Amino acid sequence: MTTVPSVPLNDGTAIPQVGYGVLMIPDDETEAVVTTAIEAGYRSIDTATIYGNEAGVGAAIAASNVPRDELYVTTKLWNTDQDRPRAALESSLERLGLSSVDLYLIHWPMPAQDRYVDAWRALRELRDEGLARTIGVSNFEVHHLERLERETDVVPAVNQIELHPRLVQPELRAFHAAHGIVTEAWSPLARGALLDDPTLVSIARAHDRAPAQVVLRWHVQLGNVAIPKSATPERIAANLAVFDFALTDDEMASISALNAPDGRTGPHPDTYDGS
Numbered sequence: 486m487t488t489v490p491s492v493p494l495n496d497g498t499a500i501p502q503v504g505y506g507v508l509m510i511p512d513d514e515t516e517a518v519v520t521t522a523i524e525a526g527y528r529s530i531d532t533a534t535i536y537g538n539e540a541g542v543g544a545a546i547a548a549s550n551v552p553r554d555e556l557y558v559t560t561k562l563w564n565t566d567q568d569r570p571r572a573a574l575e576s577s578l579e580r581l582g583l584s585s586v587d588l589y590l591i592h593w594p595m596p597a598q599d600r601y602v603d604a605w606r607a608l609r610e611l612r613d614e615g616l617a618r619t620i621g622v623s624n625f626e627v628h629h630l631e632r633l634e635r636e637t638d639v640v641p642a643v644n645q646i647e648l649h650p651r652l653v654q655p656e657l658r659a660f661h662a663a664h665g666i667v668t669e670a671w672s673p674l675a676r677g678a679l680l681d682d683p684t685l686v687s688i689a690r691a692h693d694r695a696p697a698q699v700v701l702r703w704h705v706q707l708g709n710v711a712i713p714k715s716a717t718p719e720r721i722a723a724n725l726a727v728f729d730f731a732l733t734d735d736e737m738a739s740i741s742a743l744n745a746p747d748g749r750t751g752p753h754p755d756t757y758d759g760s
């Protein structure tokens with residue numbers, strides 16, 4: 486079973502570098518796949534209130550032999566709850582069957598409703614009370630992060646953003662590095678869309694690996710945290726087997742060169758209205 490290294494966070498805690506994402510997995514199927522993931526060696530699970538499967542994640546955790554303090558659970562404050570973070574987190578904890586999460590994220594900045602700074606202050610209180618061990622954000626652009634820094638005294642530990650070889654996000658990654666924020670990649674495999682790219686296929690062949698493993702290894706060598714999703718047991722295991730080979734500098738550069746102006750698979754955080 487693979488042991489996953491951890492990445493240190495700016496609050497003195499640490500997060501496993503590869504975790505398991507459960508977007509689009511129906512609640513009644515979630516317990517089984519999360520159980521498969523934990524058995525394969527995953528210790529970090531990424532869910533969100535809007536995914537509707539916190540209960541399934543909680544059921545897998547409750548049924549697991551792995552102690553709670555060896556598991557890392559992330560959930561997220563949904564957009565329509567930015568004016569009630571405490572009630573939202575308490576409801577999430579109830580569904581998860583947990584007394585605290587390891588990481589609580591503001592899911593999107595939703596700049597049009599202009600509530601994220603107040604929501605961030607509320608998350609700081611929830612962290613101080615121990616309901617969330619670490620707090621962070623998701624889908625924040627540089628100017629949103631700058632505003633949090635300017636108007637509050639807590640820098641997010643993590644920013645979870647869309648990031649993969651078609652959307653390399655150099656500006657955000659540089660800002661994170663300069664401000665002690667860990668970059669967490671969502672849709673790290675671009676939802677599977679880039680896995681037949683000839684560059685990736687050729688590098689994968691050279692290492693006798695699958696293209697998905699090459700992409701995840703690229704994330705690891707960039708220092709990103711990645712949370713691939715798969716509902717397929719073989720892929721769940723394969724996506725964790727990325728700590729026993731290394732890409733060359735040239736291979737890293739040719740994967741980063743797949744960055745494309747239209748590489749985004751999700752909405753832009755500046756304009757996304759939460760629907």
Ligand code: NDP
Pocket residue numbers: 505506507508509531532592623624645646670671672673674675676677680695697698712713714715716717720721723724751
């Ligand atoms: P991913 O980039 O993880 O890709 C998932 C897709 O890739 C699935 O179709 C899966 O198929 C396929 N796949 C996975 N592993 C392999 C493999 N080894 N070989 C071939 N195909 C593979 O996309 P997601 O959008 O699911 O992102 C991952 C996680 O990021 C989410 O589950 C969620 O936790 C988080 N996320 C966060 C967002 C945010 O706003 N904060 C937004 C979007 C995602 P199959 O399941 O059939 O195996």
